[in-house]
Amino acid sequence: MNFKHPRILELGCGDAFVVSQSANQWEFDYLGIDQSKHAINLAKASLSASCPNAKVDFIEGEMLHEVSTLDAEFDIIIAGYCIHHLSSVHKQKAFSKIVKLLSTGGVFIFYDIEMKASESVEEYNKRATQFYEKHWINLSRDKVVRINAHATQCDIPESEVFYRMLFNNAGFKQLEKVFSDENELYALYLAKLSPFRS
Numbered sequence: 571m572n573f574k575h576p577r578i579l580e581l582g583c584g585d586a587f588v589v590s591q592s593a594n595q596w597e598f599d600y601l602g603i604d605q606s607k608h609a610i611n612l613a614k615a616s617l618s619a620s621c622p623n624a625k626v627d628f629i630e631g632e633m634l635h636e637v638s639t640l641d642a643e644f645d646i647i648i649a650g651y652c653i654h655h656l657s658s659v660h661k662q663k664a665f666s667k668i669v670k671l672l673s674t675g676g677v678f679i680f681y682d683i684e685m686k687a688s689e690s691v692e693e694y695n696k697r698a699t700q701f702y703e704k705h706w707i708n709l710s711r712d713k714v715v716r717i718n719a720h721a722t723q724c725d726i727p728e729s730e731v732f733y734r735m736l737f738n739n740a741g742f743k744q745l746e747k748v749f750s751d752e753n754e755l756y757a758l759y760l761a762k763l764s765p766f767r768s
C-alpha cells in the first residue's frame with residue numbers, strides 16, 4: 571500500500587486496536603463506525619494516544635445502515651471481526667456498499683472467523699468454543715463462558731467459498747487470501763477494484 575494521506579474507514583471499529591498499532595506514524599483521516607459508545611470511547615483514546623498525525627471521526631450506529639448514508643471515498647476500508655454478526659444476505663449488502671465507497675486504487679481489508687466448507691454454523695461454533703476453552707487460558711473462567719455464549723448465540727461464520735462469491739458479486743477484481751490460521755478458524759483477505767501490481 572502506498573498512500574500519502576489515506577482516508578480510512580473502519581466498520582465495527584471496536585477500540586481501533588489494529589489501526590492504532592499499525593499506523594502510528596502515518597498522516598491519515600479516519601472514520602470509525604460502531605454501535606457501541608463504549609467501544610468508540612476506547613478507540614478515541616487509543617488513536618489520540620498512538621496516532622498523533624491522524625484526523626479521527628466516529629459514527630455511533632449500525633454499520634450497514636451507516637455505510638448506506640455515506641457520500642465519501644476511502645483508500646482503505648477495514649472490516650475486522652464484525653461482518654460475522656450480519657446475516658448472509660446482509661453480508662452481501664455490506665460488501666456491495668463497501669465497493670461503492672472504495673477509491674479506484676483502494677484496498678478493502680477483511681478479516682473474520684471462517685468455517686470449513688464442510689461445516690455447518692453449529693459445527694464451527696462448537697469447534698471454536700472448544701478451542702477457546704482449551705487455549706485461552708489467560709482469561710478468567712467467567713470471561714471464557716461469556717465469550718462462548720456470545721459466539722454460540724451471535725456469530726454467523728461463513729466459508730471461503732461463500733466469501734469469494736461475495737467479493738466477486740460485489741465487483742472486486744482482485745482478491746488475495748493473505749492469512750489463515752493453522753486451526754482454520756480465521757482468515758484475512760485483501761480485495762481491490764483494480765489488479766494488484768506485481
Ligand SMILES: C[S@@+](CC[C@H](N)C(=O)[O-])C[C@H]1O[C@@H](n2cnc3c(N)ncnc32)[C@H](O)[C@@H]1O
Binds near residue numbers: 586587
Ligand atoms: C470483535 S469486535 C472487533 C473490533 C475491531 N474491528 C477489531 O478487529 O479489533 C466487533 C465490533 O463490532 C461492533 N459491531 C458488531 N455488529 C455491529 C453492527 N451491526 N453495527 C456496528 N457495529 C457492530 C461491536 O460493537 C464491536 O465493537
